[in-house]
Amino acid sequence: MFSLLEVAKNSPFRTPFTKVHCDVPTPGVDGPVPGRHIQAAAAATESCEFGSAKYFALCSIGGILSCGTTHTFVVPLDLVKCRLQVDQAKYKNLFTGFKVTVAEEGFKGLAKGWAPTLFGYSAQGAFKFGLYELFKVYYSKALGEENAYLYRTSLYLAASASAEFFADIALAPFEATKVKIQTTPGFANTMREGMPKIMNEEGINGFYKGLVPLWMRQIPYTMMKFACFERTLELLYKYVVPKPRAECSKGEQLVVTFAAGYIAGVFCAIVSHPADVVVSKLNQAKGSSALDVTRSLGFMGMWQGLTPRIVMIGTLTALQWFIYDGVKVALAIPRPPPPEMPASLKEKLAK
Numbered sequence: 473m474f475s476l477l478e479v480a481k482n483s484p485f486r487t488p489f490t491k492v493h494c495d496v497p498t499p500g501v502d503g504p505v506p507g508r509h510i511q512a513a514a515a516a517t518e519s520c521e522f523g524s525a526k527y528f529a530l531c532s533i534g535g536i537l538s539c540g541t542t543h544t545f546v547v548p549l550d551l552v553k554c555r556l557q558v559d560q561a562k563y564k565n566l567f568t569g570f571k572v573t574v575a576e577e578g579f580k581g582l583a584k585g586w587a588p589t590l591f592g593y594s595a596q597g598a599f600k601f602g603l604y605e606l607f608k609v610y611y612s613k614a615l616g617e618e619n620a621y622l623y624r625t626s627l628y629l630a631a632s633a634s635a636e637f638f639a640d641i642a643l644a645p646f647e648a649t650k651v652k653i654q655t656t657p658g659f660a661n662t663m664r665e666g667m668p669k670i671m672n673e674e675g676i677n678g679f680y681k682g683l684v685p686l687w688m689r690q691i692p693y694t695m696m697k698f699a700c701f702e703r704t705l706e707l708l709y710k711y712v713v714p715k716p717r718a719e720c721s722k723g724e725q726l727v728v729t730f731a732a733g734y735i736a737g738v739f740c741a742i743v744s745h746p747a748d749v750v751v752s753k754l755n756q757a758k759g760s761s762a763l764d765v766t767r768s769l770g771f772m773g774m775w776q777g778l779t780p781r782i783v784m785i786g787t788l789t790a791l792q793w794f795i796y797d798g799v800k801v802a803l804a805i806p807r808p809p810p811p812e813m814p815a816s817l818k819e820k821l822a823k
Contacts, residue, residue, distance in 0.1 A: 519804040523609050527805065532602030534799035538792040539597025544590045545791075548582035549784045551654045556777040557752040558655045566780045585650040587663040592646025596639040601796060603635035604698060618817045625699055632698035636691045644686055645679035651752055682754050685762045689747030693740045697789055700736035706810040708732055717809050722801050730794045737789025741782040746774035748781065 520526040543550070552569035555562075563569040573581050608631040612620035620627055649666045652659050660666035670678040708728050709717050717725060753765045766774070800807050 517804055518806050520806070522806040522808070528602050528606050530803055530805050531605045531800075532598040533803070534796045534805070535597035535599070535601030536594045537597075537799055538795040539600065540590050540594030541795065542788050542791045543593035544586055546784050546788055547584075547586045547589055549780060550589070551582060551584055553777045553780045553784060554651060554654050554752045556780065557749045560776055584661065585654045588646040588650040588653070588666070591663070592643045592650065595646070596643040597792075599639035599642055600635050600694060603638060604631050607631035607634045617814045618820075621811055621813055621817065624811055625703060628699040628702050629695045632694045633691050636694035637687065639694075640683065640686050640690050643690075644683045647686060647751070648679050648682055651682075655752065682751050682762075685747050685750045685754060688762075689744045689751055692747070693744035693785075696740045696743050697736055700739050701732050701789075701793060702810075704732040704735050705729065709810055726794055726797055726801070729797045730790050733793030734786050734790035736793075737786035738782055740789055741778070741785035744785075745778050745781055749774045749776055 520530060548570070552563065552566060552573060555573070556564075556566070556569055563572055570582070577584070608627065611627050611631055615623060615627065645667070646663075649663055649670060652670065653661065653663075653666050660669055674681070705728065708731065713720065713724075713728060717728075720728070749769065750762055750765050753769065754762055797807070799805070
């Protein structure tokens with residue numbers, strides 16, 4: 473069984489800077505190796521080795537900060553979106569939803585569900601980003617350097633789907649509690665009040681009855697989020713940004729990251745929206761199955777609340793990638809550039 477570090481070193485997605493080990497030159501005898509001191513200096517600025525346990529742990533921290541903070545920030549919009557999905561007759565549209573909520577519960581009511589959102593999406597972010605980096609490295613090794621480049625979109629899709637599978641198991645109990653608090657009047661006002669109530673009324677199944685539709689919502693969303701982001705980023709640097717990434721400042725790189733994240737977010741919202749409506753309705757309706765909810769909603773019913781979700785998810789996804797990449801910069805985590813065609817493949821194509 474190969475070590476994770478060896479996998480990372482052979483990955484086409486590795487960092488461009490690797491640690492350099494060289495003998496100390498003898499003064500007056502051995503001259504410096506051209507360029508080597510520059511590469512060594514670049515490696516020294518990184519806080520960990522690409523593909524090491526510390527690398528994946530720091531990526532998980534980036535995931536916690538990017539997902540937990542952004543989802544909590546948009547709780548008011550998420551709350552109105554959920555209420556639109558389960559009771560469109562009362563809330564009608566985004567503007568009316570905010571107006572009715574404030575009239576009935578005050579501005580404080582817009583923050584309902586912030587605690588399960590913070591804890592749930594922080595846990596999800598740790599698994600989502602940390603495991604994505606892990607699976608990407610392993611799958612690239614399994615494919616080999618050339619195939620990992622040629623089929624990189626499929627690699628992104630597989631790595632993100634694998635990561636999200638585990639991330640949703642961590643998220644499900646908090647998501648069930650959040651939706652119940654936001655959409656069931658009089659159920660509970662806080663996570664501390666809501667979780668024991670679900671456990672007493674429905675048992676452990678109450679937390680995980682929405683897991684399958686959650687997978688149906690989150691796995692396509694995450695696959696789109698990562699694959700679309702990675703390929704959009706690659707295309708922006710190739711066709712839009714007027715200079716190579718290596719010549720861009722950290723600030724300029726983060727702006728490109730934000731733009732690629734927003735484009736990915738719009739597609740994410742559209743792909744995952746029907747399942748999101750089912751999750752919201754399912755956690756509100758006690759004793760119903762995902763199939764029952766789907767039948768009662770109908771095709772058009774599963775597209776309720778799409779506009780606020782595009783606004784929310786587009787902004788959310790862009791901010792998540794911006795924060796995640798910003799954390800990598802702040803913690804000096806290796807940031808691989810867009811993948812380049814391996815030299816061996818270039819030779820084959822040239823022949």
